[in-house]
Amino acid sequence: MSGHSTSVRGVAASLGASALFGVVFYISGVVDAPSEFVFAWRILVTFGCYAILLLHPAARAAFASYWSALTSSRWKPVLLVVLALLVGLELWLFVWAPMHGHALSLSLGYLLLPIALVLAGRFALSTPVTRTQWLAVAIAGAAVTYAISLSPVVSWTTFAVCLGYPLYFVLRRRAGLDSPAAFGVEMAALIPLAILLIGLADTSETTPSGYAGVAAVAFTGAVAMAAYLAASALLPMPVFGLLAYAEPVLLVGVAVLLGERVESSDLVVYGLLVAALAILATDRYRAARRRTHPVALDPVGTAARGGDYVGREC
DSSP states (O other): OOHHHHHHHHHHHHHHHHHHHHHHHHHHHHOOSOHHHHHHHHHHHHHHHHHHHTTSHHHHHHHHHHHHHHTTSSSHHHHHHHHHHHHHHHHHHHHHHHHTTOHHHHHHHHHHHHHHHHHHHHHHSOOOOOHHHHHHHHHHHHHHHHHHHHOSOOOHHHHHHHHHHHHHHHHHHHTTOOOTTHHHHHHHHTHHHHHHHHHHOOOTTOOHHHHHHHHHHHHHHHHHHHHHHHHHHHSOHHHHHHHTTHHHHHHHHHHHHTTOOOOHHHHHHHHHHHHHHHHHHHHHHHHHHHHHOOTTTOHHHHHHHTSOOOOOOO
16 A cells, blocks of 8 residues: 555544544534433443454554553552543533533633643653744633633633643553553443443433434444544654644534634634644644654664654643
8 A cells, every 4th residue: 555545544534533523522412312321322332342443463462561551550440440530521521511502612622732731741741842832832821811811710611621631641641551452441441330320311301313313422433533543553643643633623613503602702712722733733743754754864773763753642
């Protein structure tokens, strides 16, 4: 398979994943079923898809490595429960927010998330931050300051995303549980909660179309995750990282489709955040390109290493 064909398929997979996550966000906003019921079925279906992946030898090897790390200490299984609850909160919010008129505030959290990850990497993991990244952080800070000056109350859903995910990733990284198998195990840890929520959910007013919507959210979310993982394997990290910024912008559009109003003052905030993301994406693209293609600086060393590259933080 040619490199061009692989790149085209990778770009299609990445953009397709973002579009499918947007579909999940939209359906969650219109489905007539309890958010906890939808969330629970998404957990079960996602876990089922990860279980199927264990048929592949590479997936089993990744799981064995993760299990070894997880059982290396008594406190790590406890941390697994904490991590599962953190990521479970984010998945539930992705369903609950569009149902209850918080789609815009949640999308704002996702727009702020890349900036929050930069700060979390710098102060919690001692990751170097470039001047360009600091510029993006400053612009995002100006956007938040402007938003707070207009309304001192910022939705808790925004903070739950832009603070919750960095905490999740930092804890995983510090504990040595940052593995391709981690998310599947975390879904397994949430299965008892999912079964409990299904048993407690009041679905007496849920119509057949509502059940169809629940199934659509669960299976579309699983397909979106598969497309996202395929894109990560098919694309060079610079391109993969750059395309990942399409999703938070798309979520804003979905929020508008769901009927939430964007005030003129909000346009300033979102405009500044999009500018910050563009700067951050360009900086990451250039940095990753230098790591991926250092031929001009060290052609012999690059050939010996096989042109390896460093993956994304998240």
